[in-house]
Amino acid sequence: MKAVRISGYNEPLVLEDVDIPQPGPSEVLVRVHAAALNPLDFKLQRGYMHAFFPLTFPYTIGTDYAGVVEKTGSLSSHWRVGDRVVVGSQATQGGAIAEFAIADSSNLVRLPDSISFADAAGIPVAAGTAWQALFEMANLSKGQTVLIHAGAGGVGSFAIQFARQVGARVIATASGSGLEIVRKLGADQVIDYKSQDFQGMVSDVDVVLDTIGGETQQKSYGVLRTGGSLLATSAPPDEALAKAHKVSATFVFHEPVASRLSKIVRKVEDGSAKVLVDCQQNLADFQAAFDHQASGRAKGKIILAIA
Ligand SMILES: NC(=O)c1ccc[n+]([C@@H]2O[C@H](COP(=O)([O-])OP(=O)(O)OC[C@H]3O[C@@H](n4cnc5c(N)ncnc54)[C@H](OP(=O)(O)O)[C@@H]3O)[C@@H](O)[C@H]2O)c1
Numbered sequence: 001m002k003a004v005r006i007s008g009y010n011e012p013l014v015l016e017d018v019d020i021p022q023p024g025p026s027e028v029l030v031r032v033h034a035a036a037l038n039p040l041d042f043k044l045q046r047g048y049m050h051a052f053f054p055l056t057f058p059y060t061i062g063t064d065y066a067g068v069v070e071k072t073g074s075l076s077s078h079w080r081v082g083d084r085v086v087v088g089s090q091a092t093q094g095g096a097i098a099e100f101a102i103a104d105s106s107n108l109v110r111l112p113d114s115i116s117f118a119d120a121a122g123i124p125v126a127a128g129t130a131w132q133a134l135f136e137m138a139n140l141s142k143g144q145t146v147l148i149h150a151g152a153g154g155v156g157s158f159a160i161q162f163a164r165q166v167g168a169r170v171i172a173t174a175s176g177s178g179l180e181i182v183r184k185l186g187a188d189q190v191i192d193y194k195s196q197d198f199q200g201m202v203s204d205v206d207v208v209l210d211t212i213g214g215e216t217q218q219k220s221y222g223v224l225r226t227g228g229s230l231l232a233t234s235a236p237p238d239e240a241l242a243k244a245h246k247v248s249a250t251f252v253f254h255e256p257v258a259s260r261l262s263k264i265v266r267k268v269e270d271g272s273a274k275v276l277v278d279c280q281q282n283l284a285d286f287q288a289a290f291d292h293q294a295s296g297r298a299k300g301k302i303i304l305a306i307a
Contacts, residue, residue, distance in 0.1 A: 003098035004286045005058040009047030013061060013290060015283070021102045022071075028079050028105050029071040030087060033117035034280075035096040036064040037302045038125045038154060042294040044091060052253075053091040061290075062096025063089045063256070066111055066120035067307070076105035084111040086265060088124025088256035096121075097286060097304060109261045112269045119268065122275040122301030126154030127264045129254040130162055133209055133231040136260075137250060142167035144206035147198070147223060151187055152178030152299045155211050155233060157276035158264075160185040165272055171202055173216075178299055181276065199223060207231065221245040276300030 001020045004013050023029045041061050043049050066086040072079050079085075085108040087101070095101040111120050133155075134140040146163045150156040151172030163170045164186040172187035175194040182190050191198045193216075204225040210217045213235025220230055221241045230237060230249040237249030267273040280303040281289045289302050 001099035002283065003060045004062070004283075005060050006045055007058050009045070009050065009055070011045075013045070013287060015286060016058075018098075020100050023073040023076070023102055025073040025075040026105050027073045027102050028069055028076050028085075028108060030065070030067045030085060030101050030103055030108075031070040032065045032067040032096065032099060032101050032306045034066050034121040035062045035098075035304045035306055036121040036124075036126075037062065037289055037293040037304070038064065039293060039296070040091060040125060042290060044094070045290075049091065055092060055094075060095045060098050060101075061286075062094055062098075062304075063091055064121050064124040065089075065096035065101055065306075066117040067101075069108075070100060073105065079105055079108060083108075084113065084117075085109060086111045086120040086123060086261065088128060088261055090256060097283070097306070099306060107256065107258050109258050109265055111265065115265065115268055118277065118280055118303045118305065119275040120265070121303055122154070122277060123264055123268065124256060124261055125254060126301060127158040127162075127273070127275075128256060128260055129155050129233055129252060130159035130209070131260055131264060132254055133233065133252045134159060134162055134207070135166075137252060138207045138229045138231055140166060140168050140207050143169075145169040145171065145204070146207040146209060147202055147205045147220070148172045148187070148209045148211075149193075149216055149220070150174070150211045151182035151185065151190075152276070153211060154276075154298065154301050156209070157181070157185055157300050158273065159209050160187050161273045162267075165267075168206075171198075171205070173198055181299055185276065210234065221247060221249070278302050280305055
């Protein structure tokens with residue numbers, strides 16, 4: 001099979017011919033139809049995440065994919081050959097950008113016929129992180145206000161939709177074509193981060209979803225109400241600043257949990273959330289897709305069509 005692998009940190013991505021892996025007793029072999037990239041992938045490749053996610057090489061890039069069950073292990077009787085599935089694998093396991101991938105059978109989520117493989121592949125990390133941050137960590141609820149940075153990004157685009165769904169008021173930052181995108185996703189107030197300073201425009205926010213870090217995060221503490229929550233996905237929060245502003249600040253450490261992914265898949269199935277797709281590329285164009293993800297300019301998910 002073909003797989004996009006690296007042989008070490010900072011080593012180039014190579015599309016290689018390798019043996020099809022065989023599932024262990026509690027595993028399933030999935031024929032991958034589509035995979036999606038995340039910033040996590042280039043951070044892993046560059047070794048930035050070494051302390052959290054030490055990789056074993058060769059490492060097949062990608063955690064998010066959708067496809068069809070090809071073969072089941074002896075203890076994976078819950079799954080049948082031909083089942084449509086979506087998977088968010090552990091960062092250290094990767095394996096998505098390949099024609100076949102091994103998944104732990106407890107990590108598969110059934111994919112309804114109405115959701116394309118391409119859309120499904122775009123769900124796991126981005127939507128899972130938005131959900132985990134807003135509902136499992138910040139307990140965002142009806143009537144509250146949330147500031148979502150990078151609303152046109154993978155995480156932000158899901159966060160806007162999820163927050164609107166529970167009846168929260170959504171303020172989102174974006175720029176260029178992202179401004180219209182976040183409006184259409186449901187943001188009540190849109191701030192052009194390149195020409196406007198959100199610090200002077202927003203106050204008494206209940207929750208900030210900070211997907212940027214740096215100056216954006218520093219300024220975000222001051223727009224929260226006393227007791228508000230900052231959830232950071234990119235850079236660890238500054239505890240001293242949080243204390244000074246009497247707010248809580250927590251780093252989001254996304255965990256791929258099948259029960260959460262399953263809930264989100266149902267939201268996409270019933271039309272209450274959609275997957276914002278930046279572009280879809282063929283497997284042969286993996287390098288351009290990877291570079292685009294690493295540029296930080298994607299508007300939604302970058303999908304690789306694999307079969
Ligand atoms: N800790 C975790 O478990 C976890 C999980 C998921 C993601 N993350 C991290 O969270 C971050 C976001 O992930 P993602 O998948 O959403 O990234 P992404 O899809 O690559 O985000 C790209 C978007 O960010 C926007 N952007 C860039 N700088 C901005 C700024 N200063 N203000 C507002 N928008 C800005 C870009 O808009 P323009 O093109 O208009 O600039 C672009 O639309 C990444 O650092 C990722 O590694 C962490």
